[in-house]
Amino acid sequence: MTSTNKKKGLKLRAQPKEVRKDQLIRATMKCIARTGLSGVTMARVTTEAGLSLGIANLHFKSKEKLLLETLEFVTAEYSRGQQEILNSESYPGVAAKLEALLEFDFSTPVTDKDKMAVWFAFLGEAKSRPTYQRICSRRDSMAEAQITRLFQTVIDEAAYPHANAELTAAGYIALVDGLWLNTLVAPRRLPRKKAHRVARHYLASTFPQHISPEP
Amino acid sequence: MTSTNKKKGLKLRAQPKEVRKDQLIRATMKCIARTGLSGVTMARVTTEAGLSLGIANLHFKSKEKLLLETLEFVTAEYSRGQQEILNSESYPGVAAKLEALLEFDFSTPVTDKDKMAVWFAFLGEAKSRPTYQRICSRRDSMAEAQITRLFQTVIDEAAYPHANAELTAAGYIALVDGLWLNTLVAPRRLPRKKAHRVARHYLASTFPQHISPEP
DNA sequence: GCCACGAATGAATGATCATTCATTTGTTGC
DNA sequence: GCAACAAATGAATGATCATTCATTCGTGGC
Numbered sequence: 001m002t003s004t005n006k007k008k009g010l011k012l013r014a015q016p017k018e019v020r021k022d023q024l025i026r027a028t029m030k031c032i033a034r035t036g037l038s039g040v041t042m043a044r045v046t047t048e049a050g051l052s053l054g055i056a057n058l059h060f061k062s063k064e065k066l067l068l069e070t071l072e073f074v075t076a077e078y079s080r081g082q083q084e085i086l087n088s089e090s091y092p093g094v095a096a097k098l099e100a101l102l103e104f105d106f107s108t109p110v111t112d113k114d115k116m117a118v119w120f121a122f123l124g125e126a127k128s129r130p131t132y133q134r135i136c137s138r139r140d141s142m143a144e145a146q147i148t149r150l151f152q153t154v155i156d157e158a159a160y161p162h163a164n165a166e167l168t169a170a171g172y173i174a175l176v177d178g179l180w181l182n183t184l185v186a187p188r189r190l191p192r193k194k195a196h197r198v199a200r201h202y203l204a205s206t207f208p209q210h211i212s213p214e215p
Numbered sequence: 216m217t218s219t220n221k222k223k224g225l226k227l228r229a230q231p232k233e234v235r236k237d238q239l240i241r242a243t244m245k246c247i248a249r250t251g252l253s254g255v256t257m258a259r260v261t262t263e264a265g266l267s268l269g270i271a272n273l274h275f276k277s278k279e280k281l282l283l284e285t286l287e288f289v290t291a292e293y294s295r296g297q298q299e300i301l302n303s304e305s306y307p308g309v310a311a312k313l314e315a316l317l318e319f320d321f322s323t324p325v326t327d328k329d330k331m332a333v334w335f336a337f338l339g340e341a342k343s344r345p346t347y348q349r350i351c352s353r354r355d356s357m358a359e360a361q362i363t364r365l366f367q368t369v370i371d372e373a374a375y376p377h378a379n380a381e382l383t384a385a386g387y388i389a390l391v392d393g394l395w396l397n398t399l400v401a402p403r404r405l406p407r408k409k410a411h412r413v414a415r416h417y418l419a420s421t422f423p424q425h426i427s428p429e430p
Numbered sequence: 431g432c433c434a435c436g437a438a439t440g441a442a443t444g445a446t447c448a449t450t451c452a453t454t455t456g457t458t459g460c
Numbered sequence: 461g462c463a464a465c466a467a468a469t470g471a472a473t474g475a476t477c478a479t480t481c482a483t484t485c486g487t488g489g490c
Binding site (some may be wrong): 036129144186198 | 341377
Binding site for chain 3 (some may be wrong): 014041042043053054056057063
């Protein structure tokens with residue numbers, strides 16, 4: 001904080017806890033994306049971060065805690081962005097809010113390969129499912145309820161004949177998950193832009209008066 | 216094959232290779248569902264199968280091959296059932312075929328917890344994604360093309376205004392993946408029956424003249 | 431009833447990896 | 461400058477686990 005810190009960038013050894021934690025979490029994301037959860041080792045993570053082997057156990061108590069905080073980082077970031085849209089009252093109408101939600105879900109920060117890899121690595125591992133539940137369950141339930149309410153508002157506005165807010169919301173959430181998964185696993189078969197168009201087509205065919213099938 | 220085999224069920228030691236392989240693959244599925252890919256050990260798999268530690272390396276050359284054949288088993292079984300429907304010409308019309316596809320995707324054998332766990336365990340692990348690609352890529356592409364063709368037939372029959380076979384097919388496939396994933400991870404939030412209704416609602420809202428929103 | 435062979439076993443081996451902690455190194459207050 | 465402290469390091473440790481293979485055990489042919 002004082003003068004010596006800024007002297008030279010050559011060898012900053014001591015760094016605040018937050019900086020190191022962030023470095024390590026980012027390195028963990030990269031490792032998960034490259035090698036999968038089971039390929040993550042303390043040696044690989046710390047090498048990726050350009051630090052020494054022992055440092056991860058210094059700042060996080062254990063490997064498990066490091067992985068847990070990495071999942072928390074990714075889900076919290078997504079949730080924050082989503083909540084900002086859902087809670088905002090500055091959109092001109094529900095159509096604009098719907099559009100914003102869709103654009104957010106397929107924006108480049110959200111569909112980042114490393115972040116999606118973390119997400120699905122934890123979902124795929126039964127072992128970490130209880131952990132996942134603790135971190136994501138309440139959040140997921142609340143988001144689903146909010147999206148259902150948003151869809152209900154849209155339906156009430158236009159009197160769509162057969163639309164069902166609850167089923168459409170559950171469908172949208174699952175569709176986004178499935179599109180992300182397919183994009184992550186086979187980006188050639190389902191490029192990000194096509195995934196985006198598929199999701200838009202879904203909303204446009206359910207709410208034709210609010211969302212157009214072309215951007 | 217002769218007389219001695221049938222004498223007593225007490226201690227059948229020697230068994231044909233196929234029987235042992237099947238036993239081990241089923242035990243592997245159970246282990247993946249219970250502990251995740253990274254929790255699978257030879258000791259756990261062989262104990263689950265009620266056999267000795269060394270036997271998995273006897274029948275499969277390595278742990279990796281055992282896991283690979285387990286994935287192959289699950290995907291081949293699904294693919295076989297799906298192809299039977301898509302290639303059949305004994306349905307009274309495309310609507311019936313569409314209905315059969317939907318019922319198949321949410322039947323109890325397909326939505327079996329152990330099988331879905333295997334599926335998503337491999338999808339979630341970046342390390343095994345090349346393996347996954349080798350096993351599933353061609354199959355997945357072909358299935359997508361077939362479903363697109365089926366949807367195009369449906370669209371041509373009823374002249375749906377805005378429907379797009381390609382986007383609807385990609386959407387259906389992703390939706391089913393996403394619903395399975397949500398059902399597997401949070402069965403309380405999305406029970407199998409609700410997942411089924413969500414998928415039906417999707418098809419019904421896209422092809423209202425062919426599929427009804429209630430079963 | 432006995433032999434020979436193949437299937438099955440599980441103790442032993444060696445590799446990998448998380449975690450620890452004695453030592454080193456940079457930083458800050460004086 | 462220098463002492464006292466905190467951050468960082470990485471060699472050493474012990475635990476876990478896949479794999480091997482010498483031995484045991486059933487089975488079918490005779």
